[in-house]
Amino acid sequence: MPGPSGLILIDKPGGITSHGVVTRTRKRAATRKVGHAGTLDPMATGLLLLGLGSSTRLLTYMVGLDKEYEATIRLGQTSSTDDADGEVSPPASRAALDAVGESELSAEIEHLIGNIEQVPSTVSAIKVDGKRAYARARAGEEVVLKPRSVTVSAFDVLDLRREESVIDVDVRVECSSGTYIRALARDLGTGLSVGGHLTALRRTRVGPFRIADAVELEELNVAEHLLSPVDAASALFPTVTLDEDAADDLSHGRRIGTSGIPAVTGAIAAIAPDGRLIGLMERRGEHMRTLVNFPEDEGGSRG
Structure with missing residues:
Protein backbone atom coordinates (compact mmCIF):
# COMPACT_ATOMS: atom_id res chain seq x y z
CA MET A 1 0.00 0.00 0.00
CA ASP A 66 2.81 35.23 -4.58
CA LYS A 67 1.99 35.59 -0.90
CA GLU A 68 -0.04 37.66 1.55
CA TYR A 69 0.96 38.54 5.10
CA GLU A 70 -0.39 40.39 8.09
CA ALA A 71 2.34 41.92 10.23
CA THR A 72 3.11 44.40 12.97
CA ILE A 73 5.91 46.89 12.34
CA ARG A 74 7.38 48.70 15.32
CA LEU A 75 8.63 52.17 14.40
CA GLY A 76 11.12 53.85 16.70
CA GLN A 77 13.59 50.99 17.21
CA THR A 78 15.90 49.00 14.98
CA SER A 79 16.87 45.36 15.49
CA SER A 80 20.03 43.44 14.62
CA THR A 81 17.87 40.87 12.86
CA ASP A 82 15.17 43.28 11.64
CA ASP A 83 12.67 41.45 13.86
CA ALA A 84 11.86 40.97 17.54
CA ASP A 85 14.35 38.11 17.94
CA GLY A 86 17.35 40.41 17.54
CA GLU A 87 19.12 42.95 19.71
CA VAL A 88 16.88 46.02 19.82
CA SER A 89 18.25 49.55 19.82
CA PRO A 90 17.28 52.34 22.22
CA PRO A 91 14.12 54.12 21.05
CA ALA A 92 14.16 57.14 18.75
CA SER A 93 13.59 60.57 20.21
CA ARG A 94 10.08 61.69 21.00
CA ALA A 95 10.47 64.56 18.53
CA ALA A 96 11.36 62.15 15.72
CA LEU A 97 8.35 59.96 16.51
CA ASP A 98 6.03 62.95 16.73
CA ALA A 99 7.15 63.90 13.21
CA VAL A 100 5.71 60.64 11.88
CA GLY A 101 2.15 61.52 10.95
CA GLU A 102 -0.31 59.60 8.79
CA SER A 103 0.70 61.52 5.66
CA GLU A 104 4.40 60.85 6.24
CA LEU A 105 3.69 57.17 6.88
CA SER A 106 1.54 56.86 3.74
CA ALA A 107 4.15 58.60 1.60
CA GLU A 108 6.94 56.32 2.78
CA ILE A 109 4.82 53.21 2.30
CA GLU A 110 4.09 54.36 -1.24
CA HIS A 111 7.83 54.21 -1.97
CA LEU A 112 7.79 50.52 -1.02
CA ILE A 113 4.95 49.52 -3.36
CA GLY A 114 5.49 48.20 -6.87
CA ASN A 115 8.61 46.75 -8.40
CA ILE A 116 11.36 47.63 -5.95
CA GLU A 117 14.98 46.74 -5.21
CA GLN A 118 15.18 45.20 -1.75
CA VAL A 119 18.27 44.32 0.27
CA PRO A 120 17.44 41.14 2.24
CA SER A 121 18.07 40.95 5.98
CA THR A 122 21.58 39.90 6.92
CA VAL A 123 20.12 36.95 8.85
CA SER A 124 18.33 35.58 5.79
CA ALA A 125 18.95 32.11 4.38
CA ILE A 126 20.51 33.48 1.19
CA LYS A 127 23.82 31.85 0.41
CA VAL A 128 26.98 33.96 0.21
CA ASP A 129 29.88 32.01 -1.32
CA GLY A 130 28.18 28.75 -0.41
CA LYS A 131 27.33 29.65 3.19
CA ARG A 132 24.03 30.96 4.58
CA ALA A 133 24.04 34.68 5.31
CA TYR A 134 22.66 34.13 8.82
CA ALA A 135 25.49 31.71 9.60
CA ARG A 136 28.09 34.26 8.53
CA ALA A 137 26.35 37.03 10.51
CA ARG A 138 26.17 34.92 13.67
CA ALA A 139 29.87 34.07 13.27
CA GLY A 140 30.66 37.79 13.47
CA GLU A 141 31.35 38.27 9.77
CA GLU A 142 30.26 41.42 7.97
CA VAL A 143 27.53 40.41 5.54
CA VAL A 144 26.74 42.58 2.54
CA LEU A 145 23.86 41.32 0.41
CA LYS A 146 23.00 42.60 -3.04
CA PRO A 147 19.60 44.16 -3.71
CA ARG A 148 17.02 41.88 -5.32
CA SER A 149 14.06 42.80 -7.48
CA VAL A 150 10.76 42.04 -5.76
CA THR A 151 7.18 43.16 -6.25
CA VAL A 152 4.96 44.54 -3.50
CA SER A 153 1.45 44.76 -4.94
CA ALA A 154 -0.30 45.90 -1.73
CA PHE A 155 0.93 47.49 1.51
CA ASP A 156 -2.08 48.55 3.58
CA VAL A 157 -2.21 50.00 7.09
CA LEU A 158 -4.81 48.16 9.19
CA ASP A 159 -4.20 49.87 12.53
CA LEU A 160 -1.79 52.27 14.21
CA ARG A 161 -1.03 52.53 17.93
CA ARG A 162 1.13 55.25 19.43
CA GLU A 163 2.94 54.29 22.61
CA GLU A 164 5.24 56.46 24.69
CA SER A 165 8.43 55.47 22.86
CA VAL A 166 7.31 53.53 19.75
CA ILE A 167 4.61 53.39 17.09
CA ASP A 168 3.13 49.98 16.27
CA VAL A 169 1.66 49.68 12.78
CA ASP A 170 -0.44 46.68 11.75
CA VAL A 171 -0.19 46.10 8.00
CA ARG A 172 -1.31 43.76 5.24
CA VAL A 173 1.20 43.02 2.48
CA GLU A 174 0.76 41.21 -0.83
CA CYS A 175 4.05 40.46 -2.52
CA SER A 176 6.05 38.27 -4.83
CA SER A 177 7.99 35.26 -3.65
CA GLY A 178 11.35 36.25 -2.21
CA THR A 179 10.10 39.44 -0.56
CA TYR A 180 11.29 39.91 3.04
CA ILE A 181 8.67 41.52 5.27
CA ARG A 182 11.42 42.15 7.85
CA ALA A 183 13.25 44.19 5.23
CA LEU A 184 10.09 46.20 4.50
CA ALA A 185 9.82 47.00 8.21
CA ARG A 186 13.49 48.00 8.32
CA ASP A 187 13.23 50.18 5.21
CA LEU A 188 10.01 51.84 6.35
CA GLY A 189 11.67 52.84 9.62
CA THR A 190 14.78 54.05 7.81
CA GLY A 191 12.73 56.16 5.43
CA LEU A 192 10.94 57.79 8.36
CA SER A 193 14.27 58.39 10.19
CA VAL A 194 13.11 56.55 13.32
CA GLY A 195 14.16 52.97 12.64
CA GLY A 196 11.84 50.00 12.43
CA HIS A 197 11.59 46.26 12.85
CA LEU A 198 9.05 43.46 12.70
CA THR A 199 7.34 42.27 15.88
CA ALA A 200 4.69 39.92 14.45
CA LEU A 201 4.21 38.11 11.16
CA ARG A 202 1.41 35.88 9.91
CA ARG A 203 1.17 34.43 6.40
CA THR A 204 -2.44 34.40 5.27
CA ARG A 205 -2.20 33.28 1.64
CA VAL A 206 0.12 31.43 -0.73
CA SER A 228 -5.90 15.10 -3.01
CA PRO A 229 -3.22 15.46 -5.70
CA VAL A 230 -5.80 16.21 -8.38
CA ASP A 231 -7.50 18.88 -6.26
CA ALA A 232 -4.14 20.44 -5.36
CA ALA A 233 -2.99 20.49 -8.98
CA SER A 234 -6.35 21.84 -10.15
CA ALA A 235 -5.97 24.80 -7.79
CA LEU A 236 -2.53 25.57 -9.21
CA PHE A 237 -2.81 24.92 -12.94
CA PRO A 238 -5.23 24.85 -15.87
CA THR A 239 -6.64 21.32 -16.22
CA VAL A 240 -7.49 19.07 -19.15
CA THR A 241 -9.29 15.73 -18.97
CA LEU A 242 -7.75 13.35 -21.53
CA ASP A 243 -9.33 10.40 -23.27
CA GLU A 244 -8.15 6.90 -22.36
CA ASP A 245 -5.59 6.60 -25.18
CA ALA A 246 -3.98 9.97 -24.50
CA ALA A 247 -4.02 9.32 -20.75
CA ASP A 248 -2.26 5.99 -21.27
CA ASP A 249 0.35 7.53 -23.56
CA LEU A 250 1.11 10.38 -21.18
CA SER A 251 1.23 8.01 -18.19
CA HIS A 252 4.01 6.10 -19.94
CA GLY A 253 5.99 9.20 -20.86
CA ARG A 254 4.92 9.33 -24.51
CA ARG A 255 4.11 12.63 -26.16
CA ILE A 256 0.54 13.39 -27.20
CA GLY A 257 -1.05 15.84 -29.62
CA THR A 258 -2.28 19.30 -28.70
CA SER A 259 -5.81 19.00 -30.07
CA GLY A 260 -8.35 20.28 -27.55
CA ILE A 261 -5.69 21.52 -25.15
CA PRO A 262 -5.60 25.25 -24.26
CA ALA A 263 -2.75 27.22 -25.80
CA VAL A 264 -1.30 28.36 -22.50
CA THR A 265 2.29 28.82 -21.40
CA GLY A 266 3.54 26.67 -18.57
CA ALA A 267 2.28 23.57 -16.84
CA ILE A 268 -1.15 22.03 -17.37
CA ALA A 269 -2.62 19.36 -15.09
CA ALA A 270 -3.57 16.25 -17.03
CA ILE A 271 -6.59 14.37 -15.66
CA ALA A 272 -7.51 10.79 -16.54
CA PRO A 273 -11.09 9.83 -17.46
CA ASP A 274 -11.52 8.31 -13.99
CA GLY A 275 -10.66 11.67 -12.38
CA ARG A 276 -7.16 10.88 -11.10
CA LEU A 277 -4.16 13.13 -11.70
CA ILE A 278 -1.87 11.73 -14.39
CA GLY A 279 0.66 14.50 -13.93
CA LEU A 280 1.76 17.82 -15.35
CA MET A 281 2.47 18.47 -19.01
CA GLU A 282 3.57 21.39 -21.17
CA ARG A 283 3.31 22.32 -24.81
CA ARG A 284 6.37 21.73 -26.97
CA GLY A 285 5.64 22.66 -30.57
CA GLU A 286 2.92 20.37 -31.90
CA HIS A 287 3.05 18.01 -28.93
CA MET A 288 2.49 17.91 -25.20
CA ARG A 289 5.29 16.42 -23.14
CA THR A 290 5.35 15.19 -19.55
CA LEU A 291 6.85 17.37 -16.82
CA VAL A 292 5.86 15.25 -13.81
CA ASN A 293 3.94 12.00 -13.64
CA PHE A 294 2.07 10.52 -10.67
CA PRO A 295 1.78 6.83 -9.82
CA GLU A 296 -1.62 5.48 -10.86
CA ASP A 297 -2.51 4.60 -7.26
CA GLU A 298 -1.54 8.03 -5.88
CA GLY A 299 -3.23 10.40 -8.31
CA GLY A 300 -6.34 10.75 -6.18
CA SER A 301 -9.63 11.74 -7.78
CA ARG A 302 -11.90 14.71 -7.83
CA GLY A 303 -13.97 14.92 -4.67
Missing part, protein backbone atom coordinates in the same frame (compact mmCIF):
# COMPACT_ATOMS: atom_id res chain seq x y z
CA PRO A 2 1.38 3.42 -0.93
CA GLY A 3 1.57 6.08 1.75
CA PRO A 4 -0.70 9.14 1.74
CA SER A 5 -0.28 11.59 -1.13
CA GLY A 6 -1.63 15.11 -1.32
CA LEU A 7 -1.33 18.57 0.10
CA ILE A 8 -1.95 19.72 3.68
CA LEU A 9 -2.48 23.35 4.64
CA ILE A 10 -1.09 23.92 8.12
CA ASP A 11 -1.60 26.97 10.33
CA LYS A 12 1.90 27.02 11.78
CA PRO A 13 2.14 28.16 15.41
CA GLY A 14 4.89 30.46 16.63
CA GLY A 15 8.01 29.10 18.26
CA ILE A 16 8.53 26.15 15.91
CA THR A 17 10.54 25.86 12.71
CA SER A 18 9.01 24.84 9.41
CA HIS A 19 11.14 21.70 9.57
CA GLY A 20 9.67 21.00 13.00
CA VAL A 21 6.20 21.03 11.45
CA VAL A 22 7.40 18.57 8.81
CA THR A 23 8.83 16.27 11.51
CA ARG A 24 5.56 16.20 13.44
CA THR A 25 3.56 15.58 10.27
CA ARG A 26 5.81 12.66 9.30
CA LYS A 27 4.89 10.98 12.57
CA ARG A 28 1.18 11.57 12.11
CA ALA A 29 1.23 10.44 8.49
CA ALA A 30 3.54 7.47 9.17
CA THR A 31 5.72 8.42 6.19
CA ARG A 32 9.11 10.03 5.71
CA LYS A 33 8.05 11.59 2.42
CA VAL A 34 6.87 15.00 3.62
CA GLY A 35 8.18 18.37 2.47
CA HIS A 36 7.16 22.01 2.64
CA ALA A 37 7.04 24.97 0.28
CA GLY A 38 8.09 28.40 1.54
CA THR A 39 9.84 28.47 4.90
CA LEU A 40 8.38 30.49 7.78
CA ASP A 41 10.69 31.78 10.53
CA PRO A 42 10.07 30.31 14.01
CA MET A 43 8.60 33.66 15.13
CA ALA A 44 6.09 33.68 12.26
CA THR A 45 2.70 31.98 12.20
CA GLY A 46 0.29 31.13 9.44
CA LEU A 47 0.00 29.18 6.23
CA LEU A 48 2.57 26.48 5.53
CA LEU A 49 2.04 24.17 2.56
CA LEU A 50 3.07 20.55 3.06
CA GLY A 51 3.33 17.93 0.34
CA LEU A 52 3.01 14.23 1.18
CA GLY A 53 4.07 11.24 -0.90
CA SER A 54 4.27 11.82 -4.63
CA SER A 55 2.68 15.24 -4.14
CA THR A 56 6.05 16.53 -2.95
CA ARG A 57 6.64 16.78 -6.71
CA LEU A 58 4.21 19.73 -6.76
CA LEU A 59 6.16 21.72 -4.16
CA THR A 60 8.65 22.97 -6.76
CA TYR A 61 5.79 24.78 -8.47
CA MET A 62 4.57 26.39 -5.22
CA VAL A 63 7.68 28.13 -3.89
CA GLY A 64 7.39 30.91 -6.47
CA LEU A 65 3.74 31.75 -5.76
CA GLY A 207 -1.09 31.65 -4.33
CA PRO A 208 -4.66 30.25 -4.38
CA PHE A 209 -4.39 28.70 -0.89
CA ARG A 210 -5.72 30.64 2.12
CA ILE A 211 -5.26 30.42 5.87
CA ALA A 212 -9.02 30.00 6.34
CA ASP A 213 -8.68 26.51 4.86
CA ALA A 214 -5.70 25.51 7.03
CA VAL A 215 -5.70 23.28 10.10
CA GLU A 216 -3.85 23.94 13.32
CA LEU A 217 -0.93 21.58 13.81
CA GLU A 218 -2.28 20.07 17.04
CA GLU A 219 -5.60 19.29 15.36
CA LEU A 220 -4.13 17.68 12.25
CA ASN A 221 -5.82 14.48 11.10
CA VAL A 222 -3.98 13.47 7.93
CA ALA A 223 -6.81 11.46 6.39
CA GLU A 224 -9.34 14.21 7.10
CA HIS A 225 -7.26 17.22 6.07
CA LEU A 226 -5.39 15.84 3.05
CA LEU A 227 -6.12 17.67 -0.21
Whole structure:
Protein backbone atom coordinates (compact mmCIF):
# COMPACT_ATOMS: atom_id res chain seq x y z
CA MET A 1 0.00 0.00 0.00
CA PRO A 2 1.38 3.42 -0.93
CA GLY A 3 1.57 6.08 1.75
CA PRO A 4 -0.70 9.14 1.74
CA SER A 5 -0.28 11.59 -1.13
CA GLY A 6 -1.63 15.11 -1.32
CA LEU A 7 -1.33 18.57 0.10
CA ILE A 8 -1.95 19.72 3.68
CA LEU A 9 -2.48 23.35 4.64
CA ILE A 10 -1.09 23.92 8.12
CA ASP A 11 -1.60 26.97 10.33
CA LYS A 12 1.90 27.02 11.78
CA PRO A 13 2.14 28.16 15.41
CA GLY A 14 4.89 30.46 16.63
CA GLY A 15 8.01 29.10 18.26
CA ILE A 16 8.53 26.15 15.91
CA THR A 17 10.54 25.86 12.71
CA SER A 18 9.01 24.84 9.41
CA HIS A 19 11.14 21.70 9.57
CA GLY A 20 9.67 21.00 13.00
CA VAL A 21 6.20 21.03 11.45
CA VAL A 22 7.40 18.57 8.81
CA THR A 23 8.83 16.27 11.51
CA ARG A 24 5.56 16.20 13.44
CA THR A 25 3.56 15.58 10.27
CA ARG A 26 5.81 12.66 9.30
CA LYS A 27 4.89 10.98 12.57
CA ARG A 28 1.18 11.57 12.11
CA ALA A 29 1.23 10.44 8.49
CA ALA A 30 3.54 7.47 9.17
CA THR A 31 5.72 8.42 6.19
CA ARG A 32 9.11 10.03 5.71
CA LYS A 33 8.05 11.59 2.42
CA VAL A 34 6.87 15.00 3.62
CA GLY A 35 8.18 18.37 2.47
CA HIS A 36 7.16 22.01 2.64
CA ALA A 37 7.04 24.97 0.28
CA GLY A 38 8.09 28.40 1.54
CA THR A 39 9.84 28.47 4.90
CA LEU A 40 8.38 30.49 7.78
CA ASP A 41 10.69 31.78 10.53
CA PRO A 42 10.07 30.31 14.01
CA MET A 43 8.60 33.66 15.13
CA ALA A 44 6.09 33.68 12.26
CA THR A 45 2.70 31.98 12.20
CA GLY A 46 0.29 31.13 9.44
CA LEU A 47 0.00 29.18 6.23
CA LEU A 48 2.57 26.48 5.53
CA LEU A 49 2.04 24.17 2.56
CA LEU A 50 3.07 20.55 3.06
CA GLY A 51 3.33 17.93 0.34
CA LEU A 52 3.01 14.23 1.18
CA GLY A 53 4.07 11.24 -0.90
CA SER A 54 4.27 11.82 -4.63
CA SER A 55 2.68 15.24 -4.14
CA THR A 56 6.05 16.53 -2.95
CA ARG A 57 6.64 16.78 -6.71
CA LEU A 58 4.21 19.73 -6.76
CA LEU A 59 6.16 21.72 -4.16
CA THR A 60 8.65 22.97 -6.76
CA TYR A 61 5.79 24.78 -8.47
CA MET A 62 4.57 26.39 -5.22
CA VAL A 63 7.68 28.13 -3.89
CA GLY A 64 7.39 30.91 -6.47
CA LEU A 65 3.74 31.75 -5.76
CA ASP A 66 2.81 35.23 -4.58
CA LYS A 67 1.99 35.59 -0.90
CA GLU A 68 -0.04 37.66 1.55
CA TYR A 69 0.96 38.54 5.10
CA GLU A 70 -0.39 40.39 8.09
CA ALA A 71 2.34 41.92 10.23
CA THR A 72 3.11 44.40 12.97
CA ILE A 73 5.91 46.89 12.34
CA ARG A 74 7.38 48.70 15.32
CA LEU A 75 8.63 52.17 14.40
CA GLY A 76 11.12 53.85 16.70
CA GLN A 77 13.59 50.99 17.21
CA THR A 78 15.90 49.00 14.98
CA SER A 79 16.87 45.36 15.49
CA SER A 80 20.03 43.44 14.62
CA THR A 81 17.87 40.87 12.86
CA ASP A 82 15.17 43.28 11.64
CA ASP A 83 12.67 41.45 13.86
CA ALA A 84 11.86 40.97 17.54
CA ASP A 85 14.35 38.11 17.94
CA GLY A 86 17.35 40.41 17.54
CA GLU A 87 19.12 42.95 19.71
CA VAL A 88 16.88 46.02 19.82
CA SER A 89 18.25 49.55 19.82
CA PRO A 90 17.28 52.34 22.22
CA PRO A 91 14.12 54.12 21.05
CA ALA A 92 14.16 57.14 18.75
CA SER A 93 13.59 60.57 20.21
CA ARG A 94 10.08 61.69 21.00
CA ALA A 95 10.47 64.56 18.53
CA ALA A 96 11.36 62.15 15.72
CA LEU A 97 8.35 59.96 16.51
CA ASP A 98 6.03 62.95 16.73
CA ALA A 99 7.15 63.90 13.21
CA VAL A 100 5.71 60.64 11.88
CA GLY A 101 2.15 61.52 10.95
CA GLU A 102 -0.31 59.60 8.79
CA SER A 103 0.70 61.52 5.66
CA GLU A 104 4.40 60.85 6.24
CA LEU A 105 3.69 57.17 6.88
CA SER A 106 1.54 56.86 3.74
CA ALA A 107 4.15 58.60 1.60
CA GLU A 108 6.94 56.32 2.78
CA ILE A 109 4.82 53.21 2.30
CA GLU A 110 4.09 54.36 -1.24
CA HIS A 111 7.83 54.21 -1.97
CA LEU A 112 7.79 50.52 -1.02
CA ILE A 113 4.95 49.52 -3.36
CA GLY A 114 5.49 48.20 -6.87
CA ASN A 115 8.61 46.75 -8.40
CA ILE A 116 11.36 47.63 -5.95
CA GLU A 117 14.98 46.74 -5.21
CA GLN A 118 15.18 45.20 -1.75
CA VAL A 119 18.27 44.32 0.27
CA PRO A 120 17.44 41.14 2.24
CA SER A 121 18.07 40.95 5.98
CA THR A 122 21.58 39.90 6.92
CA VAL A 123 20.12 36.95 8.85
CA SER A 124 18.33 35.58 5.79
CA ALA A 125 18.95 32.11 4.38
CA ILE A 126 20.51 33.48 1.19
CA LYS A 127 23.82 31.85 0.41
CA VAL A 128 26.98 33.96 0.21
CA ASP A 129 29.88 32.01 -1.32
CA GLY A 130 28.18 28.75 -0.41
CA LYS A 131 27.33 29.65 3.19
CA ARG A 132 24.03 30.96 4.58
CA ALA A 133 24.04 34.68 5.31
CA TYR A 134 22.66 34.13 8.82
CA ALA A 135 25.49 31.71 9.60
CA ARG A 136 28.09 34.26 8.53
CA ALA A 137 26.35 37.03 10.51
CA ARG A 138 26.17 34.92 13.67
CA ALA A 139 29.87 34.07 13.27
CA GLY A 140 30.66 37.79 13.47
CA GLU A 141 31.35 38.27 9.77
CA GLU A 142 30.26 41.42 7.97
CA VAL A 143 27.53 40.41 5.54
CA VAL A 144 26.74 42.58 2.54
CA LEU A 145 23.86 41.32 0.41
CA LYS A 146 23.00 42.60 -3.04
CA PRO A 147 19.60 44.16 -3.71
CA ARG A 148 17.02 41.88 -5.32
CA SER A 149 14.06 42.80 -7.48
CA VAL A 150 10.76 42.04 -5.76
CA THR A 151 7.18 43.16 -6.25
CA VAL A 152 4.96 44.54 -3.50
CA SER A 153 1.45 44.76 -4.94
CA ALA A 154 -0.30 45.90 -1.73
CA PHE A 155 0.93 47.49 1.51
CA ASP A 156 -2.08 48.55 3.58
CA VAL A 157 -2.21 50.00 7.09
CA LEU A 158 -4.81 48.16 9.19
CA ASP A 159 -4.20 49.87 12.53
CA LEU A 160 -1.79 52.27 14.21
CA ARG A 161 -1.03 52.53 17.93
CA ARG A 162 1.13 55.25 19.43
CA GLU A 163 2.94 54.29 22.61
CA GLU A 164 5.24 56.46 24.69
CA SER A 165 8.43 55.47 22.86
CA VAL A 166 7.31 53.53 19.75
CA ILE A 167 4.61 53.39 17.09
CA ASP A 168 3.13 49.98 16.27
CA VAL A 169 1.66 49.68 12.78
CA ASP A 170 -0.44 46.68 11.75
CA VAL A 171 -0.19 46.10 8.00
CA ARG A 172 -1.31 43.76 5.24
CA VAL A 173 1.20 43.02 2.48
CA GLU A 174 0.76 41.21 -0.83
CA CYS A 175 4.05 40.46 -2.52
CA SER A 176 6.05 38.27 -4.83
CA SER A 177 7.99 35.26 -3.65
CA GLY A 178 11.35 36.25 -2.21
CA THR A 179 10.10 39.44 -0.56
CA TYR A 180 11.29 39.91 3.04
CA ILE A 181 8.67 41.52 5.27
CA ARG A 182 11.42 42.15 7.85
CA ALA A 183 13.25 44.19 5.23
CA LEU A 184 10.09 46.20 4.50
CA ALA A 185 9.82 47.00 8.21
CA ARG A 186 13.49 48.00 8.32
CA ASP A 187 13.23 50.18 5.21
CA LEU A 188 10.01 51.84 6.35
CA GLY A 189 11.67 52.84 9.62
CA THR A 190 14.78 54.05 7.81
CA GLY A 191 12.73 56.16 5.43
CA LEU A 192 10.94 57.79 8.36
CA SER A 193 14.27 58.39 10.19
CA VAL A 194 13.11 56.55 13.32
CA GLY A 195 14.16 52.97 12.64
CA GLY A 196 11.84 50.00 12.43
CA HIS A 197 11.59 46.26 12.85
CA LEU A 198 9.05 43.46 12.70
CA THR A 199 7.34 42.27 15.88
CA ALA A 200 4.69 39.92 14.45
CA LEU A 201 4.21 38.11 11.16
CA ARG A 202 1.41 35.88 9.91
CA ARG A 203 1.17 34.43 6.40
CA THR A 204 -2.44 34.40 5.27
CA ARG A 205 -2.20 33.28 1.64
CA VAL A 206 0.12 31.43 -0.73
CA GLY A 207 -1.09 31.65 -4.33
CA PRO A 208 -4.66 30.25 -4.38
CA PHE A 209 -4.39 28.70 -0.89
CA ARG A 210 -5.72 30.64 2.12
CA ILE A 211 -5.26 30.42 5.87
CA ALA A 212 -9.02 30.00 6.34
CA ASP A 213 -8.68 26.51 4.86
CA ALA A 214 -5.70 25.51 7.03
CA VAL A 215 -5.70 23.28 10.10
CA GLU A 216 -3.85 23.94 13.32
CA LEU A 217 -0.93 21.58 13.81
CA GLU A 218 -2.28 20.07 17.04
CA GLU A 219 -5.60 19.29 15.36
CA LEU A 220 -4.13 17.68 12.25
CA ASN A 221 -5.82 14.48 11.10
CA VAL A 222 -3.98 13.47 7.93
CA ALA A 223 -6.81 11.46 6.39
CA GLU A 224 -9.34 14.21 7.10
CA HIS A 225 -7.26 17.22 6.07
CA LEU A 226 -5.39 15.84 3.05
CA LEU A 227 -6.12 17.67 -0.21
CA SER A 228 -5.90 15.10 -3.01
CA PRO A 229 -3.22 15.46 -5.70
CA VAL A 230 -5.80 16.21 -8.38
CA ASP A 231 -7.50 18.88 -6.26
CA ALA A 232 -4.14 20.44 -5.36
CA ALA A 233 -2.99 20.49 -8.98
CA SER A 234 -6.35 21.84 -10.15
CA ALA A 235 -5.97 24.80 -7.79
CA LEU A 236 -2.53 25.57 -9.21
CA PHE A 237 -2.81 24.92 -12.94
CA PRO A 238 -5.23 24.85 -15.87
CA THR A 239 -6.64 21.32 -16.22
CA VAL A 240 -7.49 19.07 -19.15
CA THR A 241 -9.29 15.73 -18.97
CA LEU A 242 -7.75 13.35 -21.53
CA ASP A 243 -9.33 10.40 -23.27
CA GLU A 244 -8.15 6.90 -22.36
CA ASP A 245 -5.59 6.60 -25.18
CA ALA A 246 -3.98 9.97 -24.50
CA ALA A 247 -4.02 9.32 -20.75
CA ASP A 248 -2.26 5.99 -21.27
CA ASP A 249 0.35 7.53 -23.56
CA LEU A 250 1.11 10.38 -21.18
CA SER A 251 1.23 8.01 -18.19
CA HIS A 252 4.01 6.10 -19.94
CA GLY A 253 5.99 9.20 -20.86
CA ARG A 254 4.92 9.33 -24.51
CA ARG A 255 4.11 12.63 -26.16
CA ILE A 256 0.54 13.39 -27.20
CA GLY A 257 -1.05 15.84 -29.62
CA THR A 258 -2.28 19.30 -28.70
CA SER A 259 -5.81 19.00 -30.07
CA GLY A 260 -8.35 20.28 -27.55
CA ILE A 261 -5.69 21.52 -25.15
CA PRO A 262 -5.60 25.25 -24.26
CA ALA A 263 -2.75 27.22 -25.80
CA VAL A 264 -1.30 28.36 -22.50
CA THR A 265 2.29 28.82 -21.40
CA GLY A 266 3.54 26.67 -18.57
CA ALA A 267 2.28 23.57 -16.84
CA ILE A 268 -1.15 22.03 -17.37
CA ALA A 269 -2.62 19.36 -15.09
CA ALA A 270 -3.57 16.25 -17.03
CA ILE A 271 -6.59 14.37 -15.66
CA ALA A 272 -7.51 10.79 -16.54
CA PRO A 273 -11.09 9.83 -17.46
CA ASP A 274 -11.52 8.31 -13.99
CA GLY A 275 -10.66 11.67 -12.38
CA ARG A 276 -7.16 10.88 -11.10
CA LEU A 277 -4.16 13.13 -11.70
CA ILE A 278 -1.87 11.73 -14.39
CA GLY A 279 0.66 14.50 -13.93
CA LEU A 280 1.76 17.82 -15.35
CA MET A 281 2.47 18.47 -19.01
CA GLU A 282 3.57 21.39 -21.17
CA ARG A 283 3.31 22.32 -24.81
CA ARG A 284 6.37 21.73 -26.97
CA GLY A 285 5.64 22.66 -30.57
CA GLU A 286 2.92 20.37 -31.90
CA HIS A 287 3.05 18.01 -28.93
CA MET A 288 2.49 17.91 -25.20
CA ARG A 289 5.29 16.42 -23.14
CA THR A 290 5.35 15.19 -19.55
CA LEU A 291 6.85 17.37 -16.82
CA VAL A 292 5.86 15.25 -13.81
CA ASN A 293 3.94 12.00 -13.64
CA PHE A 294 2.07 10.52 -10.67
CA PRO A 295 1.78 6.83 -9.82
CA GLU A 296 -1.62 5.48 -10.86
CA ASP A 297 -2.51 4.60 -7.26
CA GLU A 298 -1.54 8.03 -5.88
CA GLY A 299 -3.23 10.40 -8.31
CA GLY A 300 -6.34 10.75 -6.18
CA SER A 301 -9.63 11.74 -7.78
CA ARG A 302 -11.90 14.71 -7.83
CA GLY A 303 -13.97 14.92 -4.67
